[in-house]
Amino acid sequence: MAYKKFKSNDIFHNTLEMHPQYDFVIYDGQIYLNNRGEIAGAHVTNAGGVPTGHVSLYELNVDRATSATPPFTALDSTGVQSPPKGLIYPWVVKSGDRVSFKNLSKSAYNELLSGQGLTGSYPMSASIVHQQFTASATSRTGSASRITSLKNIFNQYKPLSNHYAFNSSLGDKSTQELSLISIPSIIFGTSIKKGSVDLNFYVSGTLIGQLKDENRDGNLIQVGPIGSNGSGSVAGVVLYNEGFVSLTGSWDLGNGFPGEDYGGLNAITASAWSVFGAGANDGLGASTVVSSSFGLSFMGTTKSQTITMLSHAEKGEFNHSNNPTYRTFGQTENMIVSAQSSSAKYIQNSNIAIKNIVSSSYSDPYADFKKTTYISSVAIYDENKNLIGIAKLATPVKKTEDLEYTIKMKLDI
Helix, strand or coil: CCCCCCCHHHEEEEEEEECCEEEEEEECCEEEECCECCCCCCCCCCCCCCCCCCEEECCCCCCCCCCCCCCCCCCCCCCCCCCCCCCCCCEEECCCCCCCCCCCCHHHHHCCCCCCEEECCCCEEECCEEEEECCCHHHHCHHHCHHHHCHHHHHHCCCCCHHHCCEECCEECCCCCEEEEECCHHHHECEECCCCCEEEEEECCEEEEEEECCCCCCEEEEEECCCCCCCCCEEEEEECCCCEEEECCCCCCCCCCCCECCCCCCCCECCCHHHCCCCCCCCCCCCCCCCEEEEEEEEEEEEEEEEEEEEEECCCCCCCCCCHHHECCCCCHHHHECCCCCCCCCCECCCCCECCCCCCCCCCCCCCCCCEEEEEEEEEECCCCCEEEEEEEEEEEEEECCCCEEEEEEEEC
16 A cells, blocks of 8 residues: 655645524424424434424434433443443443543542443533513512623623613613523524624514614614614614623514513513513413514524645556456466565565556557556545545546546545
8 A cells, every 4th residue: 555645735724614594483482493393203203302493412312212311230240330222322430530520529429439330411402592681670680680690791892882881871781671682602603793683573474673783783773674663773782702682672663563471471561672582491381472473593603623635646656556456357366476475475476467448449459558546535544554534535536657636635623
């Protein structure tokens, strides 16, 4: 086998920045992502294994039976437990390397027996979450203090717009009514792309309000419908790097629609941006908000590291093969193996006939002989000649001594 070393200008390290599109629809306590509902599989009714509107981290356990994960087996004769079978899940065995899960405390780990198994569970999933804050300071305490914990983050964005200020003449986020949409990072990646956020408020299928960050400064400006109440006003802001959308616009968008029980308190509330997203994993069940629906669209930012490698097959290179079909058919083993061969060495006869596969315009005689091979794959080795990867060509490439090729390979990390 011929080895060829990569040169310094044959390997390139790059970072690709991608912006996947996400379109969420919230209606009647359900969330739908990219117009996808529940997909039936061959083995389970929900092939994705996660609720509708959720993103599955690692996308494991697709179309697998959702039986309960059995426990580890009993300790065997060597004092080690064997992992259970069924769904894909993470697992480790306690040993001297002290590898464990992050959610297990050090004291709990120390109490385990050596060789005892630990398991987690897949799939892990996440989706957007809506949180409603009424116009009072008491709603910012306890489990509802998330908006208060974001005070410093809001103020960091003030150079972009004064609407980010946690407390200013434009409003006090510690007391005003607002709606907070939380977007997990496994969805948007490193940040939400500026200028890509689009919010739509519908009543009975009719658009009554649309917001966009069209100036790329985080301000969500009401851009539609044209001439609607509040048109041109700023109804909220976007925390691009943290994945939050804060909506404080309190003007009535209903245009005659009296409103709904957006807070789940058996009280009719006007259709305003400050209630946008009701029903998105906030505890509101079905048949609570039935006339209103909400659309949230944005683009995330994901960076992927890639390695591009160039493999060169120059003129006069790689024109011999160890494949038996490279030789003319019918030669016996005695004709192939030289008399110099022994238990310590193997030398082929230099007079072995190589098959001529050059096409001729005539059935006889044959065309002039040319050493011809076909490149079908490129194997990548480390410095110790350990195989670390194989790149296969879709169609083998014909290689003669007067031809040269450069094969481009890209590896996403």
